[in-house]
Amino acid sequence: MSERSVASIIIEQLEKAGVQHCYGVVGDTLNYITDEMSRSNIKWLHVRHEEVAGFAAGAEALMTDRLTACAGSCGPGGLHFINGLFESHRNRAPVILLASQISSELLGNDFPQEVDFLSVYQSCSVFCEQILTADQAPAVIRRACQAALNQRGVAVVVVPVDISKAKTHAVTQTIWQPQPQLIPxxxxxxxxxxxxxxxxxxxxxxxxxxxxxHDDLVALADQIKAPIVNTSRGKDFIEYDNPYSVGMTGIFGCEAGFEAIKQCDVLLLLGADFAWSQFYPDNATIIQIDHQATHLGRRHPIAFGAVGRVSDTLSALLPLVDTKSNDQFFQQIAKVRDKSVNRRHKEEQRATGHPIHPQYLVSLLNQHAAKDAFFTADGGSAMVWLLRHIDSLGTRRTLASLLHGTMANAMPQAIGLQVAFPERQVIALCGDGGLSMLLGDLFTLVQEALPVKLVVINNGSLNFVELEQKVEGLLDH
Known part of the structure; x- marks a missing residue:
């Protein structure tokens, strides 16, 4: 095998892993990698701020289930990714960051733009390593790709510029992504x-x-006559075509979801890791099924926990569960749900005068958007309106910063979704504060001719923070 550069090995390994797009900002320490990428099948997408690259790559990876890359230069360039990658990591999106670095012989000397990326990115990655020699490059990249895909998260590979141009006889390696059945x-x-x-x-x-x-979940609810409460992140997979759906609980939820959980005597947690313990029942028997053993009982004490993928587990559980005829509890909660739905519809009615109420605005989006549209929402009140007033239909997808809770995610995530799904409608519900934070990447939308629809809510404030201040009786700052 003839000698090749490490940069060439990296790009070929990413292609083998299924990477189609790489988001980032160019810089001198990244030049050998971007040069090799220009001759590959991976499309480079230049953004104005690296944080946008982290958001965009994470959105594409999450919705396609495909490894997506981002890359940046040494020092400040590499640091700018961190908030976008924290969001992607907490969403369990398979993303790989190529963090280029100053030349290896300069490391440890407090050289200009030297940053210890291994320390910086440890807390928001499933893999974080530096390529130390040219010969180890294929193995490091393979391990990074496999970690991102199989552990579901961000993988970080630090590449000193001298290593990226170094030559090696090493060859690329196979990327393994097994699909095991996971069942109690x-x-x-x-x-x-x-x-x-x-x-x-x-x-x-x-x-x-x-x-x-979805279908097995509805079948189980029908068999045991149980109301189904969904988390905000479970909305897309649960609420559509589901007569047992009663909404969410928590501060984004409704009375029916709250009462269903508080009044039950047995609660079955399925793939749910809802963090706020005050919304769990006080005296119920709680059963939890989750694909990660570390999630069992971590939010609230449980009576029984088991490890399993929900889609695998329900099909095995259904034949073991009795069919119940008494649906009194469900009907009780359904009446509360119907009142909540009627109240929501009243909120969505057009009001006289100004300003336009956000509930009415988002209800219009819900009516007129494509049946398979993607919706993103900035952290804050925008995501409340998204979760409450957009119907998922089983064909739409919604994305908001529900675990990391960041501002400014809506437009960058919409960029990643539109790049990945050019034929589908993408709508970003932006707060005026969130949009202004990363406003420069409006140029990226124009540069790439992306037909993203930006809907900006003119709050004149950081609206959700303002509401929190009022609830606590504090001054609006």
Whole structure:
């Protein structure tokens, strides 16, 4: 095998891993990598701020389930990614960052633009390593790709500029992404079924881990006559075509979702990791099924926990669960749900005078947007209106900063979605504060001719913060 540059190895390895797009800002320490990328099938997308690259790559990766790259120069360039990558990592999006670095012989000397990226990115990555020699480049990149894809998160590879241009006889390696079935053992399934059978007022709290399990979830609810409460991140996978759906709980939720969980005697948590413990029931038997053992009981004490992918587990659980005829508890919660829906519809009516109410504005978007549209929303009140007034339909997708809670994510994430899905409508619901924070990347929309629809809510304030201040009786600052 003839000698090749490490930059060439990196790009070929990324292509093998399925990378189609790389978002970033060029710089001298990145030049050898971007030069190789220009001759590859990976499209480079130049943004105005690296934080936007982190958001955009994460949105594309999350919605395509495909490894997506971002890359930047040494020092400040590499640091600017961090908030966008924190968002992507907490969303469990498979992203790889190529953080180029000053020449390796200069490291440790407080050289201009020297940053210890390994320390910086440890807390928001599933893999974080530096390529130390040319020969180890294929293995490091392969491990990074496999970690991002299989552990679902951000992988960071630090590449000193002298290493990127160094030559090696090493060859690229196969990227492995197995798809194992993950299901509780038979005894655990029997225990779960027995607890569900014993309950008189069973409720289901379903999260994003229910992706791909919609039909079995509705079938289980029908079998045990249980209202289904969904987390905000589970909205897209649960609320559509679902007569047992009663909405969300928590500060974004509604009375029906709150009451279903508070009044149940058995609560089945499915792929849900809702953080606010005060919204869990006080005296119910709680069963939790999650694909990560570390999630079991971490938000609230539980009676029984099992590891399993929800889509795999429900099909095995359904035959073990009794069919119940008493639907009194569900009907009780359904009446509360219907009142909540009527109240929402009243909020969505056009009001006289100005300003236009956001509920009415977002209800119009809901009516007129494409049936398979993507919606993003900035952190703050914009994501409240998105979650409450946009119907997912089973064909739409919504994305907001529900775990990291950042501002300024809506437009950058819309960029990534429109790049990945050029044929679909992408609508970004922006707060005026969020949009202004990364306003420079409006030029990226123009540069790439991306038909993203930006809807800006003119709050004249950081609206959600203002509401929080008023609730606490504090002055508006």
């Amino acid at each position: 053992n038979p005894h655990e399934l029997q225990t779960i079924a027995a607890l569900l059978n014993k309950g008189k007022r069973v409720a289901i709290y379903a999260g994003a881990g229910c992706e791909g399990a």
